[in-house]
Amino acid sequence: MSVFNQVVLAPDDPILGLVEKFKQDPRENKINLTIGIYADANGKVPVLNVVKKAQDALFAEAKPHVYLPMHGLQMYNNSVQRLLFSEHNSVIAENRLATVQTLGGTGALKVGADFLSQLFAEKLPTVHVSDPTWDNHRAIFKGAGFKVEAYPYFDSETGGVRFDAMIEYFKALPVNSIIILHACCHNPTGADLTDAEWKTLAEVVKEKSLMPFLDMAYQGFAQGVQEDAKAIHIMTDAGVPVLIANSFSKSFSLYGERVGALSVVTKSAEEQVRVTSQLKKMVRANYSSPPEFGAAIVGHVLSNDTLRQEWFDELAEMRIRIHAMREKFTALLNEGQTKKDFSFIKQQQGMFSYSGLTQEQAQKLRDEHGVYILDTGRICIAALNEYNIIQSAQAIIKIL
Numbered sequence: 001m002s003v004f005n006q007v008v009l010a011p012d013d014p015i016l017g018l019v020e021k022f023k024q025d026p027r028e029n030k031i032n033l034t035i036g037i038y039a040d041a042n043g044k045v046p047v048l049n050v051v052k053k054a055q056d057a058l059f060a061e062a063k064p065h066v067y068l069p070m071h072g073l074q075m076y077n078n079s080v081q082r083l084l085f086s087e088h089n090s091v092i093a094e095n096r097l098a099t100v101q102t103l104g105g106t107g108a109l110k111v112g113a114d115f116l117s118q119l120f121a122e123k124l125p126t127v128h129v130s131d132p133t134w135d136n137h138r139a140i141f142k143g144a145g146f147k148v149e150a151y152p153y154f155d156s157e158t159g160g161v162r163f164d165a166m167i168e169y170f171k172a173l174p175v176n177s178i179i180i181l182h183a184c185c186h187n188p189t190g191a192d193l194t195d196a197e198w199k200t201l202a203e204v205v206k207e208k209s210l211m212p213f214l215d216m217a218y219q220g221f222a223q224g225v226q227e228d229a230k231a232i233h234i235m236t237d238a239g240v241p242v243l244i245a246n247s248f249s250k251s252f253s254l255y256g257e258r259v260g261a262l263s264v265v266t267k268s269a270e271e272q273v274r275v276t277s278q279l280k281k282m283v284r285a286n287y288s289s290p291p292e293f294g295a296a297i298v299g300h301v302l303s304n305d306t307l308r309q310e311w312f313d314e315l316a317e318m319r320i321r322i323h324a325m326r327e328k329f330t331a332l333l334n335e336g337q338t339k340k341d342f343s344f345i346k347q348q349q350g351m352f353s354y355s356g357l358t359q360e361q362a363q364k365l366r367d368e369h370g371v372y373i374l375d376t377g378r379i380c381i382a383a384l385n386e387y388n389i390i391q392s393a394q395a396i397i398k399i400l
């Protein structure tokens, strides 16, 4: 009898499992609105011009492929820090930010989860995620030994945030409770907090000594690169400790290169050195050190003023195209039927919209129309274009 006889089949991942199913679907007119990948007006995942330029420069250098240190490429980490905070911010000026390069945003969450689990080893606090959240949040923190619970977040009536309920929930939490927050472009709902709400939240975090962990996988997809980092600035201005997971998968269209970072805002330069040493230890125990190429591309672009500006412009193009698709999709859906008002799609931010469609409707969309959205009703607006938007809207209207 095989030792693996008792291994049970793992259920499909709610996002990546559907991507697999989509690939196997033989229908020619199928449409993939599942995973958070930006596709351009022609339905292609773009290679940014700044990425091409950086690649050319790196290939020309033809450096040997040595190991990176555990914390990754230092020039990349410096660039990340400048993207999260301006260099005038006291966090940077006082050398209080501990940053390590990670395997995408997921890697940052994992290293952060391990760090917190070690920090609180004597009495693990509970991790609180938004209801709903990116499915992998639960898996990552459960995997690091935490109990995971959900705080009130999405208001399905308004398509916005249940802010008062969320604040009441946080006020009742014990000290050191870890709260996972989406810095911008909430995944999966697209419903974000206002500046005033972030400020109120920061006060509660401070008063109750909570531990905020900000996940920022979509910087630049809501309002702009600096604007989208405002949650981080508000939290740090309040003087609370903050962990930040950021990713360049979407903003540089570098999905497969796994380029992310974990940053921890500390109280002093001396504390930063100790925290960094622990983050390096977590990296070593997970995967030793990160890969170089993607981080070298991002670092090359961000450390050059001209290229950085070009990147801002290319990112703005993506952001503007998504906004245009939101407008058009809303109009197509609202003009084509009277059962449901889809105006909330225009208000939501980032790549996704939480459509309110049920699991049965999502299934029907896939089975009968070849339009793939997640079972939760999440639609990737960033994958819509002039060629597939009408077919997608018509399919939704048919299954309502």
Ligand code: LMR
Binding pocket: 015, 016, 034, 035, 036, 037, 134, 187, 217
């Ligand atoms: C998503 O939510 O679709 C993306 O963040 C990709 C992923 O890994 O789930």
